Amino acid sequence: MKKIEHIGIAVKNLESANLLYKSLLGEAHYKEEEVVSEHVKTSFFKTGENKIELLESTDPNGPIARFIEKKGEGIHHIAFDVEDIFAEMERLKAEGFVLLNETPKKGADNKLVCFVHPKGTHGVLVELCQEIK
Numbered sequence: 001m002k003k004i005e006h007i008g009i010a011v012k013n014l015e016s017a018n019l020l021y022k023s024l025l026g027e028a029h030y031k032e033e034e035v036v037s038e039h040v041k042t043s044f045f046k047t048g049e050n051k052i053e054l055l056e057s058t059d060p061n062g063p064i065a066r067f068i069e070k071k072g073e074g075i076h077h078i079a080f081d082v083e084d085i086f087a088e089m090e091r092l093k094a095e096g097f098v099l100l101n102e103t104p105k106k107g108a109d110n111k112l113v114c115f116v117h118p119k120g121t122h123g124v125l126v127e128l129c130q131e132i133k
């Protein structure tokens with residue numbers, strides 16, 4: 001894994017969270033993107049080499065809505081930048097990690113993504129992401 005690519009934060013309302021994170025980080029978000037398959041609206045902020053991804057659910061039964069219901073707003077996942085997502089998935093499977101998807105999915109921000117089950121990572125949902133070239 002190359003570096004932390006972004007940290008995903010679950011929020012109830014993207015519009016007000018955008019304003020707050022703009023004040024916090026001193027710079028507005030650079031893109032908003034809906035990922036229909038994940039029932040989520042996302043917003044991205046640059047923080048030097050890394051990014052912050054805010055996630056608002058578009059569906060009361062979507063994964064972000066369920067997360068907020070259980071745990072409240074806050075850090076939802078940590079995403080690592082990988083060179084070859086297929087190779088990393090194979091490596092992690094061989095190490096005994098449980099992957100939440102068998103093949104990479106198209107995520108936000110022009111990425112192929114795969115999630116690692118938080119039960120095997122001390123409670124942290126880990127996302128692998130590879131830039132689509």
Ligand code: ZN
Pocket residue numbers: 006007008053077079127
């Ligand atoms: Zn993410």
